[in-house]
Amino acid sequence: MDVFDQIRDALKEILDIEPENITPETYIIRDLDAESIDLMELSVELNEKFGIEIIDDRIFLRTVRLHLNEAEKYKKEAADVLKNEYPFLGVDRIQEILKDLDGGPVLKMKDLVSYIECEAD
């Protein structure tokens, strides 16, 4: 079973949802209505499944707006700051996030997969 399938199974159990409609583009909070306590449970499940260090703020992109505010304050490039804070995200994904901020929490299924694969390497 690959990383995506294992994360999807964990979400299925925690959120009590049918997993068929979960794709890499699914928003974890916007689409699946996951709450902060659900993500806390997910993080410990991911540690159990993959045996890697899980830093909640990082994997769940919790502090994106904080970093963007700092970038603005210190006149740094937003994309550079996010790349530094979230090295598991690709350049294209960071640009996507920067265009998507008005819609709400940006965390997608594919971000969780990227974090796991990056930490496992």
Next chain:
Amino acid sequence: MDRIEIKTELKDFMLIDAVKDIDSKSILGAKTFFFDPVFIGIETLAQLAAMHVRHITDFTKHAFLLKVKYFSAREAVLNGLHELSGKLLNHSSDSYSYELSGKNNNDVLFSAKLIIGTTSYNDHLRQEELVGYYKKVFSCLQNA
């Protein structure tokens, strides 16, 4: 403003009598029950696990019961001296998963898998009050 008093009949709602041993992965404690309902066993194990989390995070975070993954008990009422044990299974930066049990005469009478969450102190969970309180409680339990 109306004031609501909740009478648990439990002094400070601290259910652990003693912490016998503790390291980075496990904690051993003790509790004497007096014909208590079994749900008190869940809270006792949650307090044991939360105490372990506070210890290994050097009391830098507030710990709380996030989820009961499972709980089983052989009796509906708990009575007598029980040895409590907790083993840290997995954790992330903010959450900790434990396997815990309560034994009487080496007989496991209740067991659970619990997830303990942590959060930063804030205006409601005041660091200056809670850190001192939990450090004092922990010290008393180790010396009990």
